[in-house]
Amino acid sequence: MLTGRFAAILFFCLAGANATLAQEPASRAEADRQRREEKSRNVEPYKPGGFERAMHFAEEKAIFILGREGLYPKLGSLTTGSGFAYGAGFRDRDLFDNKGMIDLWAATSTRGYWATEARLTFPRLAHRRLLVETWAAHREYPQEHFFGIGPDSSRSNVTSYAIRSNLFGGRAGVRPFSILLAGGGLEYLNPRLGSGENAEVPSIEDVFNPITAPGLGESVDYLRTTGFVEVDYRQPTNARKGGWYRFDLSHFDDRTTGRYSVTRFNTDLRQFVGFLAGRRVIATRLFVSTSETGPGEVMPFYAMPTLGGNDTLRGFREYRFRGPHAILGQAEYRWEIWSGLDGALFYDAGKVASRRADLNFKDLESDYGFGFRFNTDNAIIFRVDAGFGSSDGKHLYIVFGGVF
């Protein structure tokens, strides 16, 4: 019995061995064919994993959601100090056979700011030689900071005010050369002031009056006319070299009382010097703003240039300084850490002045700090700047967008 069992086992083993021998390929071609034949019995459809599917969605769908035509999510910032803003918009960027674009949006922010805007732009008229743009907007900024006017304003006098504006305007520019844009614009705006809604600081009227805060309590409509010249030869737009210069002259014509008209001249010069293959950049900026009023007229505080905040004096709070004249110098050393991420060391210095004669480099407020920029060739998408060295404490700014 046992012997028979072993005989049977032996038979099957021999049969198996023979089968093995029969399968042994006699040639390389046959060996390869057998391997493919074996795989052909086990083919299965390719199944992407969860991460792969998520990446596909992010790249093929989510990008279009953020940058999509039609309805789109409006994310970012409304103005300096507004906090993160979110809302919805509608846009069409290929109007009139790609000659024009329209953008309508409304958004609110984490600090209670909100705004809505409609903008129609024709950037490519006459083979990009002509730019025409028009807009209408409404803005409500409920807690703008005000510390007083002039370089000696006190940090302890911090107050807030609300400003609500409607704006309607347009501008046109001609581009005789690719780097030069010159033009002018017209804008109607009706700023209205109200009590500040920041519960942590007093409202403006509790500390200041129309003498110390000109324009407080007044309602003025303005017609603003502007002429400008802009030279832009940055390479690339998120510059590694080149320059961007802008000069603009604006007249704010008080159409209500005739007592608050202002004429302002702004100069903004930005220069970028790259070295080590453009992976190190020295970026500098000089901004000068000077304003004047007619005889018997005064300049409302809310129309004055300001310094302080994430894009001017970064060691100070938003709008820390305010005055009819202002000068600001900024310098950054930027170094590329990885593609898409730059580090930056910065130094800011500037002041506001009550008299044009005081627009000089004496007694400047200053700060320094460091930051990181997540960027592309064309723009800084997101940055973190930490400012130190001022009399206003330390400040950390997390901002969607660049500085200069």
Place this chain on the structure above:
Amino acid sequence: MASTSISSSAACSSGHVLGCGAAIALALVVAAGPGVRSAAPRFYPDDPIWSDDDRAFDASEVVPIEDTNGYDFVVNTFTSPGERRDVRAMNVNTVDEVPDSSWFTNRIGRFGPAFTAAEAVRGPDTLAGVSLQGWVVSGGKSTGVQPGFRMTDPSGQLYQIEIDPPSNPELASAAEIIGTAFYHAIGYNTVDVYLADLDRSALTISERATIRDPLNGKRRPLKRSDLDLVFERAARRPDGRYRVLVSRFAPGKPLGNFRYYGRRPDDPNDIVPHEHRRELRGARVFGAWLNHDDSRGINSLDMLETSGGGRGWIKHYMFDFGSILGSGTIYAQRHRPGNEYIFEQKPGWLTLTTLGAYVRPWQRIDYPEVPRSIGRFESNAFDPLKWKPEYPNPAFENMRPDDAFWAARIVSRFTDEMIGAIVKKAQYSDPRATEFMTAALIERRDKVVAAWLNEVAPIIQPSISSDGIITFTNAAITAGAAAPGGSYQLQWFRFDNATSARTAVGGRQTTPDVSARVPADLLAASEFVGIEISAAHPRHPGWARPSTFYFRRAEGGWTLVGVERG
């Protein structure tokens, strides 16, 4: 086998004599089973094969794999897909060459001087040239950064039209023309590409032409204003016409891209992990030579070809050479590509922590002043061993000295004249561009060959004469990549093809010559013989890595049947 023997002993101890004998027999048979399988000969009668029939089984059910930029970057940068192993390429034949397949066709590599400059220049092109007269615009271009659209010729054949950037006329089109010709001559599948003149005013848009709207990703009818946007970003010639690159769509059904790792699970013919394919590993060498930093899966193309009977197979293409050489497609190539991965930890952290005081070496490269059509390209600072693609490539990571040697030999076969002829095909309008590109490619070729031909004992073309003399050639010396000199160490052995056992015959010989006498008794009594050759050269320590050659007795002499390097 050991465990089988123990079982047999146990059976015998039970006292069943017959059963004991049967058990022993069983043990022997079972032991013999695997033995028979493992006794597959090292060399089959048809070795070395020169054609891999990877179209043998029907692959018509495969589905497209279309990777995205981000996915490909993340997977290859932050994970290690495929198998990273120091193992010989798995698709080489026994003489260490790549057989023809759906991936690769031996051209200049195997046929050397018989592959002419004219063939190299013609490349994959099936037509002498193209004229766009009578063609219609049949769609938009929805992938890539280069402005363009699609056109259809009167026969219905589809082409992609691409135009150079205004900042760098001729840049990307020249790169594509040159790259296609080189990669085709090397042996890869590439699509036909042509240069043509385009008169914008003569364009006719097909009523059925559509475009994937760049703003929302939805397909819609193509409008003339879409073409206006294309031409806004295009280099226009002084006569108002445009130089365009015309790429012929490959035949078959698009299946997306191949990957430099793994195998397609749905393709029965795809049995070799891609990271272990010789032609994909060796592409690192070609990438370095031609600065194809965009050597990545998403710049490849798989097409399903079918026979009349409906049986299908995949043909694998190298694709998109618009950003090789000094081209960044729509701008002169940046400084980093070719020198450092997009994301590389060490230099990044060093730069971060030193506030930029640490300077990456490539940031100091002084690129020559060249015509804008060249972009940013150079050969002086180029170090092929330090060259890198945009991010890690699993096949490149697996490249071994034998893979590199194979590729470097191919590179060495491009003569100065051939390189010049291929560059001329790009039709640079500035003769200085042609001159510079040719000179740069020649210098880079020499560096590539010098770097990788000397990583192993560069012995090629061994043969045993009827009177028992072996002669061979030193590929590095022949290519001018090494100065004559040094010596060779030879060790003969007898080879058992069934067991792969090697038995040394005689002692190690040292000779300064590229010939030696074979031990007489070895040839007389063997079916297979072999020789291991290493070399010593003061400037090339890599020569110490031996090359081993196997010969089979054949009618009328000895035939080379096996090669191993390193």
